[in-house]
Each structure stands twice: as structure tokens, then as C-alpha cells.
Amino acid sequence: MTLTPETRGRMTITLQGDALVLAGAIDETAVLHELPTRAVGGRLVLDLAAVTFINSLGVRDWIRMQASAQKTHLAVELRRVAEPLVHQLNMIIATRGTATVTSFFAPYACDACGLEQSLLIDAIVNAERLVRLDPPPMICPECQAQMAFNDFPERYFSFLV
Amino acid sequence: MSPVRASSILIVHPDRKTQRTVHRILGVTGYRVDVADDVEQAMRLLAHMQPVLVVFDGALISQGVTALVEAAKAGGAEACMTLLGGTSIDQVPAILGLGAVTNLLVHQMPVLAEELTITAQKLIRNDLFGAEKYLLWGTELHETTLVRASQRSEVVGALAEQVRRHGQSARVASMAMLVADELLSNAVHNAPIDASGCHYRMELPRNRELELDDRHQVRMRWGCDARYLAIEVNDRFGSLDRQTILGSLAKHDVRESGGGAGMGISLAYRSCDHLVFNLAPGTRTEIIALIDVRYPPTERMPASSYNVFVERPATRKP
Numbered sequence: 095m096t097l098t099p100e101t102r103g104r105m106t107i108t109l110q111g112d113a114l115v116l117a118g119a120i121d122e123t124a125v126l127h128e129l130p131t132r133a134v135g136g137r138l139v140l141d142l143a144a145v146t147f148i149n150s151l152g153v154r155d156w157i158r159m160q161a162s163a164q165k166t167h168l169a170v171e172l173r174r175v176a177e178p179l180v181h182q183l184n185m186i187i188a189t190r191g192t193a194t195v196t197s198f199f200a201p202y203a204c205d206a207c208g209l210e211q212s213l214l215i216d217a218i219v220n221a222e223r224l225v226r227l228d229p230p231p232m233i234c235p236e237c238q239a240q241m242a243f244n245d246f247p248e249r250y251f252s253f254l255v
Numbered sequence: 256m257s258p259v260r261a262s263s264i265l266i267v268h269p270d271r272k273t274q275r276t277v278h279r280i281l282g283v284t285g286y287r288v289d290v291a292d293d294v295e296q297a298m299r300l301l302a303h304m305q306p307v308l309v310v311f312d313g314a315l316i317s318q319g320v321t322a323l324v325e326a327a328k329a330g331g332a333e334a335c336m337t338l339l340g341g342t343s344i345d346q347v348p349a350i351l352g353l354g355a356v357t358n359l360l361v362h363q364m365p366v367l368a369e370e371l372t373i374t375a376q377k378l379i380r381n382d383l384f385g386a387e388k389y390l391l392w393g394t395e396l397h398e399t400t401l402v403r404a405s406q407r408s409e410v411v412g413a414l415a416e417q418v419r420r421h422g423q424s425a426r427v428a429s430m431a432m433l434v435a436d437e438l439l440s441n442a443v444h445n446a447p448i449d450a451s452g453c454h455y456r457m458e459l460p461r462n463r464e465l466e467l468d469d470r471h472q473v474r475m476r477w478g479c480d481a482r483y484l485a486i487e488v489n490d491r492f493g494s495l496d497r498q499t500i501l502g503s504l505a506k507h508d509v510r511e512s513g514g515g516a517g518m519g520i521s522l523a524y525r526s527c528d529h530l531v532f533n534l535a536p537g538t539r540t541e542i543i544a545l546i547d548v549r550y551p552p553t554e555r556m557p558a559s560s561y562n563v564f565v566e567r568p569a570t571r572k573p
Contacts, residue, residue: 210424
């Protein structure tokens with residue numbers, strides 16, 4: 095089921111299937127702490143692929159949302175987490191709450207053609223290697239060469255450990 | 256009568272090759288350069304010298320370096336900076352925790368030489384302001400002035416667009432947005448103080464509109480020289496002080512809970528590669544964030560540098 099996007103400041107929320115799709119900038123106008131009231135059957139699923147930015151006030155609101163979900167024993171699933179949010183999950187432990195990250199974007203670069211791209215990693219399928227801080231191999235969508243992980247694995251995957 | 260102590264720069268590093276390299280870099284300042292292998296030797300030297308600058312190795316953090324920092328400060332040292340190589344990166348939290356190191360440079364050679372030279376020259380010349388010092392000659396700086404608080408989101412969005420249009424990656428644009436937003440928010444809401452030192456806009460909701468008069472206007476400049484993207488934010492209050500900055504950088508609860516004052520500074524520091532604070536107390540605060548755009552990013556260091564410079568009333572010459 096897809097509904098019309100609801101706008102909150104510079105962010106939109108759209109219900110798509112079982113997930114709330116957040117898009118745009120998460121800042122002081124996002125009112126994220128209200129999202130747990132949208133949970134269905136004790137589950138709150140957030141699709142975060144289109145989040146472009148989160149500032150410190152957005153982070154505070156995000157932590158309040160996680161705390162509220164924890165208090166009401168909601169299972170929070172974070173899908174297709176965009177890089178700006180991964181950075182926050184790595185920098186601030188409280189942003190992780192008890193949420194499960196099922197997939198996330200990560201930076202890759204192609205040595206052959208120089209392309210830099212954010213690629214989706216399935217955190218369930220690759221769980222074993224991610225715990226070993228071993229980035230899954232990726233093929234360059236432009237030249238088909240092997241791409242290299244474009245950050246420090248010990249830093250970028252720390253939110254999973 | 257006590258003997259006159261000679262002005263010099265003191266290098267404290269156990270590695271002979273690094274001692275020589277740093278000596279060559281700092282020798283051009285015109286100051287005499289003294290070298291010590293360890294903290295104990297440095298403390299002995301400090302008794303006989305007037306240091307303008309003490310440069311010590313981050314790995315010495317476990318060898319009572321706090322006493323050295325204090326002794327250097329008492330002796331009139333302008334700053335104590337730490338050089339960190341790849342093997343010393345795990346010392347960064349301990350150095351931040353000290354809350355006393357005003358300059359931390361985290362680079363391998365030859366980048367370290369550039370950063371060290373700029374830092375030393377700024378300290379010695381007492382010429383602190385301007386992102387130009389960190390960018391190659393000829394780099395254009397784009398300027399915007401915020402005349403109302405709600406402009407922040409437009410300016411941040413426009414910055415990201417322009418950074419992308421200048422050929423930088425989404426990662427760089429995203430870091431630029433975060434850093435610019437935090438620095439602008441800090442300048443609009445935290446910088447203004449009244450005569451009693453009260454930060455009268457600090458508690459105002461960030462989404463409340465504020466018209467900014469001349470004194471409250473905030474200037475942002477940015478430029479990129481294909482090594483660094485520099486974002487510079489200026490306010491005209493000069494209310495940010497050294498201890499607040501070092502306290503914010505040292506805060507553990509930002510990482511644990513995301514809470515507390517100073518979160519913006521801490522996030523900005525962790526989101527760029529080098530954060531520079533230029534402070535003219537009561538007059539002006541300038542913060543410059545440098546994002547390393549060299550390719551590939553994994554050749555950079557997984558920790559950030561910072562400098563806290565405070566303008567002196569008079570310049571000391573070598």
C-alpha cells in the first residue's frame with residue numbers, strides 16, 4: 095500500500111507496504127519521536143534509503159524515538175539505511191537503540207574507472223563477514239571491475255558490532 | 256636575579272628520524288629548536304627555556320604528558336600539539352580526554368608537514384583568521400551571509416548542491432551539510448551573549464524565525480582546492496572559549512547518549528578531517544572545517560585533527 099507523502103519540514107514520510115519511508119533532511123522539524131505510534135503489530139519498519147541529512151537536533155529526536163520504542167517493547171527494523179545515518183549510528187551509540195539493521199548503504203570505489211558509489215549491503219546475508227569487518231565484494235556498475243570498500247571497515251561497520 | 260631563558264620550540268618525540276623531520280619543518284620559523292626524547296628530558300629542558308611552542312608525540316600520552324603540558328603552559332607556551340602516526344590512532348580518545356591539548360594533528364607525512372607549518376606560523380605570527388591559509392593559492396571562496404535564522408536550511412542545501420556540482424562525491428556533500436548546519440546553528444543560537452555573558456538565544460527553538468541585525472549576522476565561506484573542502488563560519492561575538500571547546504571535544508556522553516551541550520561541536524569534529532577554531536575573545540569567533548576530498552579516502556587517517564587558536568593582544572617575534 096502506498097499513501098501520499100506527509101511533509102514535516104524538510105522530510106517526508108510515506109507508507110509503502112509494511113514500511114514508513116523517510117526521505118530528505120531529518121532536523122528540528124522532523125518530529126520523529128511520534129513515529130512509534132505508527133507501529134503495526136508491535137513492529138516499526140523504517141526505510142531510510144532517501145535520507146540525505148541528519149543534524150544534531152535530528153539525532154536527539156531520533157534517540158527519543160528509539161527510547162520510546164524500547165519503552166513500549168516495539169521491534170524496530172531499519173532498512174536500506176543511508177550513509178548519513180550510518181555515520182550517526184557509528185558516532186553515537188544511543189542512536190542504535192535496540193533496532194535491527196537489515197540492510198544499509200556503504201561507500202565503494204572502482205579503481206579501474208574511478209566511480210564512487212553508495213551500494214546496498216544486505217546485513218542478514220552478509221552478517222558473518224561484516225562481524226569480521228570484511229566488506230562484501232561489489233562489482234562496478236559501470237565497468238564491471240571489482241570495487242573496493244571506500245572507508246575504514248573498523249569505523250564504518252562498528253554500529254553492527 | 257634569575258637567568259634570562261631563551262625562546263625556542265621544543266620537540267618531544269622518541270624517534271630520531273621524526274625529530275629531524277619536525278626540526279627541519281619548524282626550523283624555518285626562526286626560533287631555536289630543542290629536542291627531547293621523552294617527557295622526563297623535556298621537563299628538564301623546560302626549566303631552562305621559554306617555550307613558544309611544544310610539539311609532542313601522541314604516543315607519550317601514557318608517560319605523564321599532562322605534567323609536561325602544564326609545565327609548558329606555565330612557562331608561556333602558546334600551544335602543545337600532538338603528532339599522531341597511523342600506529343597512535345587509538346590514543347585519540349585519551350588525548351581528547353585530557354581536555355588540555357589545544358592542537359592535535361593526525362596525519363602521515365607529507366600532509367603533516369603542511370599542517371604543522373600552517374599551525375606553527377599562525378601561532379607565531381598571531382595571524383589566525385581566514386580559510387585561505389589552508390587552501391592552495393587561487394582557490395575561490397564563496398561567501399553567504401545569514402540575515403535571518405531560517406536561511407540556515409536553504410544555505411546548507413545550496414552548499415550541498417554546489418559541492419556536488421563542483422564534482423565532489425555524495426559522501427563529501429553529506430559531510431559538508433552536517434558540518435555547515437552545526438556551525439551555522441552554533442553561530443546563530445549559541446554565540447550571542449549579553450553584557451552579563453548570558454547566551455540569550457541558546458534555548459530558543461531552532462525552527463523559530465529570527466531576523467539577524469548587523470551584529471547577529473553570520474558569515475559563511477567555502478572553497479575547495481581538490482585537497483580540502485573548507486567551510487568557514489564567522490560570528491561577531493567571540494564568546495566561544497578554549498575550555499568550552501576542549502570540554503566539548505572530550506565529552507564521552509555525546510558518543511554514549513548524544514546528549515548535552517556542545518554536541519554540535521563534537522559532531523562537527525567527528526564529521527570532518529580537521530576542525531580549526533580561531534578565537535578573538537569578545538570580538539569574533541571563526542570555525543573552519545576541512546573535509547579531505549583526496550581520493551581514495553581510505554588513504555586518509557581514521558581520526559580528525561583540531562586546532563584551538565586564541566588571538567593574542569601583541570605579536571611575539573622570534
